[in-house]
Each structure stands twice: as C-alpha cells, then as structure tokens.
Amino acid sequence: MRKIILLLFCAFAISNIFSQDIPEHISYTRIYDYLDELASEGVIELNSTVKPYSRQFIAEKLLQALTNNEQLNRRQNDDLNFFLNEFALEQNILPETKLNLVDKETSTLTIIPPAFHYKDSIFRARITPLLGMHITRNSNGNITKRWFGAEFQAMMGKHLSVYGSLRDISIQGQLLARPGYLNDFPGYEYKESSGGGDYSDSRGGIKYAWNWGSVGLVKDNVVWGDNYHGSNILSGRAPSFPMLTLHLKPTKWFEMQYIHGWLVSNVADSSHYYLENGTTIHYRPANKFLAANIFTFTPVKHLNVSVGNSIVYAENNVQAAYLLPFAFYKSMDHSMTKGLGVENQNSQVFFNVSSRNIKHLHLFTSVYADEINFARFKPGSVEKNPVSIKVGANLSNFPIQNLSVIGEFTRSNIINYKHSIPVLTWASNSYNLGNYLGDNSQEMYLALRYKPIRGLDLNLSFMDAKHGNEYEYLRRNENRADAISKIISQPALGEITWSNKTIGFNAQYEVFSNAYALINVTYSDIRGYDLDSTPIDGEVRETAQGYLDMFTPAYLQGKNTTITVGFSIGF
Numbered sequence: 001m002r003k004i005i006l007l008l009f010c011a012f013a014i015s016n017i018f019s020q021d022i023p024e025h026i027s028y029t030r031i032y033d034y035l036d037e038l039a040s041e042g043v044i045e046l047n048s049t050v051k052p053y054s055r056q057f058i059a060e061k062l063l064q065a066l067t068n069n070e071q072l073n074r075r076q077n078d079d080l081n082f083f084l085n086e087f088a089l090e091q092n093i094l095p096e097t098k099l100n101l102v103d104k105e106t107s108t109l110t111i112i113p114p115a116f117h118y119k120d121s122i123f124r125a126r127i128t129p130l131l132g133m134h135i136t137r138n139s140n141g142n143i144t145k146r147w148f149g150a151e152f153q154a155m156m157g158k159h160l161s162v163y164g165s166l167r168d169i170s171i172q173g174q175l176l177a178r179p180g181y182l183n184d185f186p187g188y189e190y191k192e193s194s195g196g197g198d199y200s201d202s203r204g205g206i207k208y209a210w211n212w213g214s215v216g217l218v219k220d221n222v223v224w225g226d227n228y229h230g231s232n233i234l235s236g237r238a239p240s241f242p243m244l245t246l247h248l249k250p251t252k253w254f255e256m257q258y259i260h261g262w263l264v265s266n267v268a269d270s271s272h273y274y275l276e277n278g279t280t281i282h283y284r285p286a287n288k289f290l291a292a293n294i295f296t297f298t299p300v301k302h303l304n305v306s307v308g309n310s311i312v313y314a315e316n317n318v319q320a321a322y323l324l325p326f327a328f329y330k331s332m333d334h335s336m337t338k339g340l341g342v343e344n345q346n347s348q349v350f351f352n353v354s355s356r357n358i359k360h361l362h363l364f365t366s367v368y369a370d371e372i373n374f375a376r377f378k379p380g381s382v383e384k385n386p387v388s389i390k391v392g393a394n395l396s397n398f399p400i401q402n403l404s405v406i407g408e409f410t411r412s413n414i415i416n417y418k419h420s421i422p423v424l425t426w427a428s429n430s431y432n433l434g435n436y437l438g439d440n441s442q443e444m445y446l447a448l449r450y451k452p453i454r455g456l457d458l459n460l461s462f463m464d465a466k467h468g469n470e471y472e473y474l475r476r477n478e479n480r481a482d483a484i485s486k487i488i489s490q491p492a493l494g495e496i497t498w499s500n501k502t503i504g505f506n507a508q509y510e511v512f513s514n515a516y517a518l519i520n521v522t523y524s525d526i527r528g529y530d531l532d533s534t535p536i537d538g539e540v541r542e543t544a545q546g547y548l549d550m551f552t553p554a555y556l557q558g559k560n561t562t563i564t565v566g567f568s569i570g571f
Contacts, residue, residue: 019056019158019159019209019210019211019214020054020056020090020155020158020159020160020161020207020209021054021056021161021207021209021214021216021247022054022055022056022153022155022161022163022207023052023053023054023055023163023205023218023220024052024053024054024055024058025052025165025203025220025221026051026052026221026222026223026236030455030457030508030510031058031083031086032051032053033449033457034079034083035048035053035058035061036048036362036394037076037396037397037404038061038065038076039302039356039362040356040359040360040361040362040394040396040397041071041072041359041360041396041397042071042302042356042359043064043065043068043071043072044061044064044065044068045301045302046061046356047255047296047298047304047306047354048226048304048354049224049225049226049294049296049304049306049352049354050222050223050224050257050294050296051222051223051224051236052220052221052222052223054209054214055087055090055153056090056209058083058087058090059084059087059090059091062080062083062084062087063084063091065080066080066084073397073401073402075401075402075451075452075453075454078453078454079451079454079455082454082455082510082513085513086513086514088117089117089119089124089125089126089153089155092119092124093119094107094108094117094119095108095117095513097110097112097113097115097117098110098111098112099111099112106118106119106120107119112512113128113512113513113514113515113569114128114129114569115127115128115129115513115514116128122156122157123154123155123156124154124155125152125153125154125155126152126153127150127151127152128150128151128152128514128569128570129148129149129150129569129570130147130148130149130150130151130165130167130568130569130570131147131148131149131568131569131570132146132147132148132516132566132567132568132569132570133145133146133147133566133567133568134518134564134565134566134568135564135565135566136173136562136563136564137562137563137564138555138556138560138561138562138563139560139561140174140554140555140560141173141174141555142172142173143171143172143173143174143176143196143555144171144172144173145169145170145171145566146169146170146171147167147168147169147170148167148168149165149166149167149168149201149570150165150166151163151164151165151166151570152164152165159208159209159210160206160207160208161206161207161209162204162205162206162207163204163205164202164203164204164205165201165202165203165204166200166201166202167200167201167570168198168199168200168201169188169198169199169200169201170196170197170198171190171196171197171198171199172195172196173195173196173555174196174553174554174555175190175192175196175197175553176553176555176556178553179427179429179430179431180430180550180551181551181552181553182436182437182438182441182465182467182498182500182551182552183436183552183556184229184230184235184237184436185237186237187237187238187239187429187431188201188239189239189264189429201239201240202219203218203219203220203221203240204218204219204220205217205218205219205220206218207245212248212249212250213246213247213248213249213250214245214246214247215244215245215246215247216244216245217242217243217244217245218242218243218245219240219241219242219243220240220243221236221238221240222234222236222243222259223235223236224257224292224294224308224350224352225350225352225366225368225390226352226354226362226364226365226366226392227364227366227390227392227408228392228394228406228408228445228447229406229408229443229445229447229461229463230410230435230436230437230443231366231390231434231435232366232368232388232389232390232410232412232434232435233350233352233366233368233434234292234433234434235432235433235434235435235436237431237432237433237436238427238428238429238431238432238433239264239428239429239431241261241262241263241264241428242261242262243259243260243261243262243290244259244260244261244323245257245258245259246258246259246325252298253297253298253299254295254296254297254298255295255296255298256293256294256295256296256325256326257293257294258291258292258293258325258326259290259291259292259293260289260290260291260318260322260323261289261290261291261292261428262288262289263288263289263290263312263427263428263429264285264288264428264429265285265286265287265288265314265422265423266285266429266430267285267286267288267422267423268283268284268285268286269283269284269285269286269287270283272284272286286314286423287314287315287316287317288312288313288314288423288424288428289312289313289314289315289318289319289322290310290311290312290428290433291310291311291313291322291323291327291329292308292309292310292311293308293309293310293325293326293327294306294307294308294350294352295307295308300357301357302355302356302357303353303354303355303356303357304352304353304354304355305351305352305353306351306352306353306354307349307350307351308349308350308351309328309329309330309347309348309349309350310329310347310348310349310350311329311330311332311333311345311346311347311348312345312346312347312348312419312424312425312426313333313345313346313424314345314421314423314424319336321336329345329347330347330349333345333347345424346370346419346421346424346425346426348368348369348370348426349369349372350366350367350368350369351366351367352364352365352366352367353365353366359398360395360396360397360398361393361394361395361396361398362393362394362395362396363392363393364390364391364392364393365389365390365391365392366389366390367387367388367389367390368387368388368416368434369385369386369387369388370385370386370387370388370415370416370417370418370426371385371386372385372387373385376488382489383485383488383489384413384414384488384489384492385413385488386413386414386415386416386417386418386439386488387412387413387416388410388411388412388413388416388417388434388435388439389410389411389412390408390409390410390435391408391409392406392407392408392409393406393407394406402450402451402452403448403449403450404447404448404449404450405447405448406445406446406447406448406449407444407445407446407447408443408444408445408446409442409443409444409445410435410437410441410442410443410445411441411442411492412434412435412437412438412439412440412441412442413439413440413488413492414439414440414468414469414471414487414488414490414492415439415440415471415473415484415487415488416434416438416439416440417432417433417434417435417438417439418439418472418473419473420473420474420475420484437465437467438467439471440467440468440469440470440471440492440493440494441465441466441467441468441493442465442466442468442493443463443464443465443466444463444464444465445461445462445463446461446462446463447459447460447461447462448460448461455509455510455511456507456508456509457506457507457508457509458505458506458507459504459505459506459507459508460503460504460505461502461503461504461505461506462501462502462503462504463500463501463502463504464499464500464501465499465500465501466493466496466498466499466500467496467497467498467499467547467551468492468493468494468495468496468497469490469493469494469495469497469531469539470497470539470540470542470547470550471487471490471538471539471540472538472539472540473487473538474487474537474538477537477538483536483537483538484538486536486537486538487536487537487538487539490536495529495531495533496529497528497529497531497542497547498526498527498528498529498547498548498550498551498552499525499526499527499529500524500525500526500527500552501524501525501526502522502523502524502525502526503522503523503524504520504521504522504523505520505521505522506518506519506520506521507519507520514569514570515567515568515569516566516567516568516569517566517567518564518565518566518567518568519563519564519565520563520564520565521561521562521563521564522560522561522562523559523560523561523562524556524559524560524562525558525559526548526552526556526557526558526560527544527548527558528542528543528544528545528546528547528548528549528551528552529544529547530543530544
C-alpha cells in the first residue's frame with residue numbers, strides 16, 4: 001500500500017510540474033554525476049549526450065527515482081532527499097529551510113542556505129548569492145581566486161522562464177587559463193594586470209517550453225558528447241556565448257537539440273571599424289557564427305545513438321539557411337558558395353553512442369570529424385582524416401557500493417579543430433570548443449570516485465596526456481605545393497612535443513545546498529621536448545621550453561605538488 005501511495009504521489013507531482021526550461025549549469029557536477037549513477041543502476045532513463053539539463057527535467061528524474069527508492073542504498077536515498085529539496089520549486093513547492101528570516105506561505109528568506117524563494121499560482125522565483133574563494137599553492141607561489149555575485153531564476157505561468165547570473169571574478173597571481181594552454185580550466189576573457197586579472201561572467205536567458213520541447217535565447221555553456229573528463233565535441237570550456245536554442249522530444253525514442261550561436265572571433269575586420277576624433281581607428285572583430293544540431297535515437301531501452309552536424313561561418317550577417325534546425329549544413333554551404341572561387345565555410349559531423357544496457361556499467365564513445373574523405377580510410381592511405389575519438393566506461397556500485405571506476409581514452413588527429421582561415425576555427429574567444437588538448441593529442445584518464453556519505457565526493461585520478469608535432473593548417477606552401485596533404489600524412493602524434501602526467505586527489509563536501517568546501521592535491525610532471533628531425537612546411541618548431549611556454553603556464557611547468565583549498569556559495 002505504501003508503494004502504491006508513493007507512486008500516486010509522484011505521478012501527481014510529475015503531472016503538475018509546469019513546462020518550463022531553466023538550465024542547470026554544468027558546474028553543478030554533483031547533480032549530473034548523481035543522475036548518471038541512477039541511470040547506470042537502471043533506476044531512471046537518461047540521455048546524457050547533451051548538457052545542461054533543465055531543472056524541470058532533473059526534478060522529473062528525481063521524482064521517478066523516488067518511486068524506485070527501494071533500489072537505492074542509504075547514501076543514494078540521502079542524496080535523493082537532498083536534491084529533491086534543492087529542486088523543490090520545480091515541484092511547485094517551497095523548499096524546507098533552516099534559520100529563516102522570513103517564513104511565509106508564499107515566500108522564504110533564509111540564512112542556511114542563503115536564498116530567497118517565492119511561489120504563488122502564477123510566479124515562482126529564487127534568488128541566491130554567489131561567493132567563494134580558492135587558494136592555490138605550490139613551490140612557484142600562491143594564486144588566490146575570489147568571486148562574488150548573484151543569480152536568479154523565475155518561472156511565469158506554465159511555459160515561460162527567465163534566468164540570469166553575474167559573478168565578478170578576481171585572480172591574484174598567475175592566470176592558468178588562456179587560449180592555447182592545454183588544460184581544462186574554464187576559459188575567461190580577463191582584464192589582465194601585472195598581478196593577475198579580473199573577469200565578469202554574465203549568463204542568462206529566456207525560454208518558452210511545452211511538455212515535449214522548448215525554444216529560447218540564452219547565453220550559456222553547453223556540452224555535447226558523453227564524457228567524464230572533457231568532451232571532444234563541445235566541451236563547455238570556452239566562455240559562454242549567446243545562442244538560439246531548440247529542444248524537441250516528441251516521443252520516447254527520438255530527441256533533438258539545435259543551437260545557433262554568436263561566437264567571438266578575436267579576428268579584426270579591417271572593413272569594420274569605429275573612428276574616434278576623426279583620426280583614431282578602432283577595428284571591430286569579424287562576425288563568427290555556429291549552427292549545430294544533434295539527433296538522438298533510442299532503438300532499445302538504455303541505448304542512445306546520436307548523430308549531428310555543425311558549421312562555423314563568418315558572413316556579414318546571419319544566414320537563413322543555417323537557422324534551419326534539421327539541415328545538413330555542409331550541403332547547404334556548397335550550394336551557397338560553389339563557383340565563387342572562395343573557400344567554403346567550416347563544417348563538421350559527429351556522433352555519440354551511450355549504452356547502459358549492463359547494470360552498473362556505462363559504455364560510451366564519441367567521434368568528432370572535422371573533415372571526411374573516405375579514401376583516407378583505406379589501409380594503404382598515408383593521409384589521415386582529421387577526427388577525434390573518445391571511448392570510455394564507468395562501472396559504479398559494483399562490486400563495492402558507492403564506488404565508481406572510470407576510464408577514458410581520447411585521440412585527436414592532426415589539424416582537427418583547426419582551419420586555414422583563422423576566423424573559421426572551432427573556437428570562441430580563441431578557446432577551442434572541443435577537447436582541451438586540441439589536435440594531434442592523446443589522453444588516458446583513470447579515476448576512482450567514492451561517495452561514502454551524502455554530499456562528500458572523493459576522487460582519485462591519473463591522467464597521461466601527450467601532444468605531438470604542432471602544425472598550422474597550411475594549404476599551400478610558398479611554392480604553391482600541396483602542403484596540407486603532407487601534413488596529414490605525418491604519423492599520428494609523431495614526435496612528442498609536450499606531456500602531462502598528473503595524479504590528483506579531490507575531496508569536495510556540499511555542506512548545505514549550494515555551499516561547498518573542497519581540497520585538491522595534485523602531483524604533476526609537465527614537460528616540453530626538443531626535436532632533432534627536420535621540420536616540414538607548416539610545422540611550428542620550438543625548443544623544449546618553447547613548447548612548455550606555448551602549452552603550459554609557468555606556474556605548472558615541470559614537477560609540482562599543487563594544493564588548492566576553498567569554499568563557495570553557489571557555483
């Protein structure tokens with residue numbers, strides 16, 4: 001009888017969740033890891049190809065898990081109750097709180113957690129502060145990162161939602177995230193100073209949703225491709241950019257996502273400038289756009305097969321053809337530029353396969369193809385297609401409860417993500433949109449994740465990353481000879497120019513909703529290498545130190561034991 005009552009309650013709650021779509025930012029990794037764990041246990045169905053998920057979607061999955069809570073262990077049930085309270089407004093109820101300054105039927109203002117919540121028959125909203133500090137130290141000195149700000153989320157009526165966040169980030173010490181650095185720190189466009197830098201990170205959007213889809217205008221980060229240590233399709237590492245979004249799920253076996261984004265080219269347009277005082281010229285950046293779609297099919301339960309394509313283009317204005325969400329953009333590009341005697345735009349294809357058909361085990365692979373010539377797949381072909389492949393697995397709660405074992409392997413071929421025309425690269429703000437290692441690289445990642453109690457995540461990891469010869473995307477050399485053919489005929493990785501072996505331990509505890517304490521300890525050995533061979537046309541040749549400076553901040557070069565401690569309210 002208790003089970004029947006619970007099922008009826010959850011069915012009623014799900015049916016009363018309004019159709020609204022507020023993305024839960026990818027930085028809240030605990031909820032994403034938890035849903036992934038539930039899916040691997042067979043408790044819920046989950047398409048994890050595209051992130052972020054909407055908060056409504058997360059609430060629905062949590063309520064589904066509640067109907068099967070007898071399959072969960074004690075820690076999982078504790079996490080479930082915690083997350084259900086965090087996503088209370090999405091269930092059309094106010095969260096349970098402590099130390100309330102205001103506690104009314106329609107609103108709460110609380111100290112723990114610090115937040116304001118409001119709910120009536122038409123309008124629901126939350127406002128939360130953002131505050132945090134991380135202190136990082138190794139033998140090269142200290143880095144202090146501070147941030148503060150606020151975020152709000154509002155749901156109006158049954159279909160409309162708006163959200164926004166603003167955080168001001170200040171760093172004292174060396175900047176660890178810059179374009180070209182081969183690390184997975186979030187990318188920012190700093191206002192640099194001699195002692196560090198500042199960055200103002202603003203995200204937000206407005207969305208209209210119905211029970212099988214949504215459309216919106218947002219500025220946010222997105223991740224496409226299953227992964228536990230950096231996607232090779234859209235990684236979400238580049239600064240957030242504005243985009244139109246469309247999400248459709250009209251049936252259980254089909255789902256699609258589409259975005260049209262306004263990227264930041266960081267390439268000056270000499271024909272577009274401001275004139276100051278009649279003499280000073282300020283050149284404006286060239287336009288840069290992204291259109292991308294991905295379609296997910298579920299032929300059998302727990303198996304998701306996704307395929308999509310994209311194009312980066314740099315016309316003066318948005319092209320209507322690339323606003324079509326179901327299009328194959330390379331074909332459209334050919335029809336729009338063929339015969340003009342100019343280079344086409346930059347198109348890509350990708351696919352992702354995710355299987356949770358074996359209980360406790362998540363198997364996945366994703367492929368990003370910058371260019372495909374089927375003749376290059378022949379065994380006798382020395383030329384290789386510029387593609388990136390990731391394969392991985394996550395075994396959770398077997399044979400040891402609350403323990404996950406993760407393994408990933410990523411390989412990206414020469415000139416993948418690059419283009420001969422700088423404005424058309426797979427990048428925004430000069431940060432690669434794909435895997436953080438860029439082209440001609442390889443990574444092996446292993447991790448043990450243990451969650452002994454609610455809110456405490458312990459992660460022990462090992463990473464072995466390598467970068468081979470560095471090449472420009474050079475189509476012709478100075479003698480007009482075919483340079484690109486020789487470049488993509490070089491051995492994969494070839495000579496190692498840079499390597500990174502890192503052992504890391506991370507402990508993170510969510511004390512209460514949106515409030516974290518963490519400690520991270522890593523031992524890293526990051527090196528550059530001198531090369532003795534003769535460089536070919538298009539190769540960027542440096543000394544060992546030159547490669548280190550190109551790919552790694554001085555703070556992390558060589559052998560280092562680096563410790564980070566910190567706290568945060570919000571993310």
